[in-house]
Amino acid sequence: MTGLGSRRASTxxxxxxxxxxxxxxxxxQVTATARPGAVPPWDRGIxxxxxESYYAAMDCGKRGGADPACVFWDTGLCKxxxxxxxxxxxxKMVAYEVWNAVRRKQPVPTPSYxxxxxxxxxxxxxxxxxxxxVFSELVLKRGGKVVTAVARANEPGGGKFxxxxxxxxxxxxxxxxxxxxxxxxxxxxxxxxxxxxx
Numbered sequence: 001m002t003g004l005g006s007r008r009a010s011t012x013x014x015x016x017x018x019x020x021x022x023x024x025x026x027x028x029q030v031t032a033t034a035r036p037g038a039v040p041p042w043d044r045g046i047x048x049x050x051x052e053s054y055y056a057a058m059d060c061g062k063r064g065g066a067d068p069a070c071v072f073w074d075t076g077l078c079k080x081x082x083x084x085x086x087x088x089x090x091x092k093m094v095a096y097e098v099w100n101a102v103r104r105k106q107p108v109p110t111p112s113y114x115x116x117x118x119x120x121x122x123x124x125x126x127x128x129x130x131x132x133x134v135f136s137e138l139v140l141k142r143g144g145k146v147v148t149a150v151a152r153a154n155e156p157g158g159g160k161f162x163x164x165x166x167x168x169x170x171x172x173x174x175x176x177x178x179x180x181x182x183x184x185x186x187x188x189x190x191x192x193x194x195x196x197x198x
Contacts, residue, residue, distance in 0.1 A: 027133075027183030028080050032176075034196040035076065038069035042091075045170040046197045049090040049116040057091045057198070061098025062108060071095045073198050078187035082133040083158070083178045085187075088122040091198040120150065121168060125158040125178060133180035135159065141175040142167045170195035 040059055047053060060070035067075075074087040094111040101109050125138055138161045140147040151162040167174060174189040 027082070027180070028185050030078055030080055030185065030187045032078050032187050032189040032193045033076075034193045035069045035073050038073055038196070038198075039063065040070065042070070042198050043195045045195050046087075046089050046091070046121055046168040047165055049094070049113065049119070053091050053198075054094055054113060054116065057094035058098055058108075058111075060091075060095040060198075061100075062102060064099065064102040066103075068099060070198065071099050073196065078176060078178070078185070078189075080128075080178075080185045080187075082128055082131040082180055082183075082185060083135060084126050084128055085176070085178070086124040086126070087197070088119070088124065089198060090116040090119040093119050095198070120162050120164055122160050122162045123176070124160045126155075127157040133182040135178070136181055137177075137179040139177040139179060140167055141177065143172065168194055168197060170197075 038060075040056055042056065044053070060068065063070070069075075071092065073092075074085065077087075078085055094116055097109055097111045101107065123138060125135055127133075127135060135158050138149075138159065140149075140161075140163060147163060147167045149161045149163055153160045170191045172191060174194060176187040176189065178185040178187070
């Protein structure tokens, strides 16, 4: 092949390799990082509420502060230029309710244990300010297999996706794909980071 033909073929091949099925460009590949400094420490990952996690969450909320890492452990988790993720878990439900009362100088509440038992894992997706990549879908993959959400709700620019606990077990990596109309952000969550989830 001549130099010009060779360059065109290389450009075409590169273009084809960066297009995912459905015509969406594969975007950033990021690795999730745990937010440092969370007290009390936690290394059991997201699980159904039990007495241990309930009282640990209460202790977390009682610490107060403007932005405690134990309550907002998911801040900046899969940092990218297009989308932000926020998790809602049984632990976070309890910790947030207590923290919110403490910061308002109100009596420490006793969050509903039965409600915490009914709570599953919800991932919220919102666009980063200024992003032009319109959100389309959130896909969880464990061991290369897609995990089906038990509930979903679309919201302007994003959505909420609820899952059972099993995909978040810290026994292997989890992939969170945030699918946008322009490109997809794939976030790999290593087991040690999954263990820090609450």
